[in-house]
Amino acid sequence: MKAEGFYAINNEFLMNGPKGFQEYKMLENDIMFVRMDFPGVPEDGVTVTLDPCKKFVSVSAHVPKVHKHDLSHRKYLTFSGPGCECCEISGFTYQMAHGVLRLHLSKTNILDPQRPSCRYPRGGPHRLHYNRDPYHPALSGPVLMPHPNVCEGSTMAYESKQLQNGGLYVRLDMPGVPKDNFNVSVSSGRVKVTGQAPAVSHDSGGRFYSGDVAMLSAPVDVPSRGIKTIIKNGCIRLIIPTV
Template structure:
């Protein structure tokens, strides 16, 4: 028989990133915001399971925000359900509007580049994007701009013992790990590792445990790449099984395993 494993922190501080128990380094959080030197805003949002053509981004009529909807299909009959995501990001000021954007979806990650323009000539351009909890009023107006401005990819508040639910999920699983015990004693496992290309996943069986590793390279304006690793299942016997007997499905920043009984 094969059994799932509970999420247990590997240190006293807790999980390195409470957005994903398997993340071992790199920028934390489901989202990353970064103000660029030209005052464009770069946004990275994790949408694990969403294919390239599964995301819709459009400019709100107010020209103050972009709205984002994404669909991750049910890839295997053992998936609990499909997943639907929805969120928005944009401006909080009155002096600017979004003048354009580009978007790119790959390996379960959406990357946006938002451009804004000043609609109040008597005021200088501000940098008041909806860029996370560190926005301050003194970043508006005429003062000198300090870069980079945005979310802190190493925020200590994103390390802890309690995992976060994905805030953008409207329907479906909000967690990075899902398992289903099969009638034959095997196990189905779904693991989110957003940003990892399918060729960068590794599966190993050692000492009766099935471990998954994934490397997500830095793309565009990402602060850095991300590395994931963790045990996802345990065999009921100390004898390891050959990797070739595990069915592996890796796509869109998600790896699925069908582990046979032992």
Template sequence: MPVMNIGPVPQSHDGFYARNNPYQVNGPKGFTEFKLMEENEDLYARFDFPGVTKESLRILVEPLKKAVFVFGDAPKEFRHDSSHRKYGTVTGLVCDCCEISNIQCFVGDGVVRLILSKKKINLHVPFSFGGATMPNVPFLARIINGYNPEVAGGHPLAHLRGHNGHNAEAEGFYAVNNPFLVSGPKGFTEFKMLENEDMFIRIDFPGVPQDAIKVRIDPTKKAVSITADAPKEHKHDSAPRNYGSATGLVCKCCEISGLVSHMSDGVLRLHLSKTRASTQSPSCISFLGGPDREDRCSTGPHTFPHGTDPHDPELTGPLLEPHPCVNIGSDMAYEWKILPNGGLYVRVDMPGVPKDRFTVSVVNGRVMVTGDAPAVSLDSGGRFYSGEVAMLESQVSIPGRKIKTIAKNGVIRLIIPPL
């Protein structure tokens, strides 16, 4: 006789005690709880991240120290789980006179608890920053004031891979791999199966020169390993970057017979060919494709894995993702530093953009950078980048030539002088 499941039943005629969990019968309601601590004006925040592991938790402080981003992963613990879960949220300050000075974090039993402390800062700073990663002010205002968990409905913070019910196109970044990308193929990588069953691969390695990439075929001729180095081009770069990746066959009956690589403007493009092997290998190697690095194996007897979708809705959303191939150095597309003279240094990754296709303009005090990356080889399309990277203290328009720019290898660096 089969075992039947029983769905959640409301605890009263008024419905569920807590809309965030049908099994909760008492205590504070809501997926989150925020409390302004009266004794020191610190902010206490509780986030329910059920299933999340302590090791996976990441806490990032926004460069202006106004906001804190919290990420966590709940693995697929059992084979019958429908999916793993990925969480992300943000909280922080709304005033201009303070910055986050300390973070205490406590993780246990699927709950993340933070205590954020703040301190006064000097208001006479020459620049403010916006656009790319700061959450909007109304959201922060609602958080920083706290709310009553006894009446709040809460809001979900989980994004299920392949099971996300909300429309990602409705809000968030066009591409989670780069906050400045506004059109064209998304994702750090693109894989395309060709009609002859060869494989075309695009991998973004911003900052890597042509002579700093190494592509090797594994001795088994089943896999290709890639290592790349992006040097510290300017003294204000936080660090050089090192990348690493791998791709290859999933079948046992073939081996890689040909490889053509081309590196330009911070993008590596590979064309892999195959042939039947004289002897079958006892194992196969899949390539790391897609957001979950899942095997994308074809049903054919001897093929490369299937390609990826560069317009996958999963590649749009409110949370930016770090570059998965970075081993050393910054894994985000934006970096800035206030200089001793009051100027500003900014690094922006726009892989695929040739050095003569960047533009910099300053209108009403806002510094705008655009980049046009044409389609090369078998790319599914060109890419266009655009975004504000800094805002001057006064709303003035100045010639872009007054800003020193260094554009090379799919990265543009700006040195903005003080007014």
């Protein structure tokens, strides 16, 4: 944690890379790129549907309970589109991997088919949420925001539960991190998790997560192999035994 607060208002463990739950970018050939963080969602757990008006797509996704100690399942629901009157969506593709959805939306200018679709509707890029800098200082702060697209279940990137045997259960969201890019270590009783998420497709950059997620009952160094880990779809779950 930095002196001025969390590095990112969406995830207290995000140390470097683009912040925010979503990232938007206008590409060449009238294509709009959207990255959405849906931690926990499997590759086949998302549905993208084009609305009959062709102005937006609806996105729904489901995270099943992976472990009995999960507080609940999670469901996501959101919408995305060009947000202007002159264009409609002519097609889309998407990929879901490691808890991140990446959309490519093709646009067509319906007011003048001979012209390309607009790149800056609604008065220019300064008024567009999807032209906002994913490194903008406003995306850092001392208060964490709940995930705006969660309609059921936990909205935060961290949850923990004290177990009856004295151990601790922890669930961490680190969207974009492949299974082999997580690392768990224990030093002076502090359980630390790091994760490296590479840049994929048109992401503005890779992301690095790091943080102490739990304290053991004694300030000792113990082998991390004593901690059971479950890693799926940009989430890591830890079962930390008593010392």
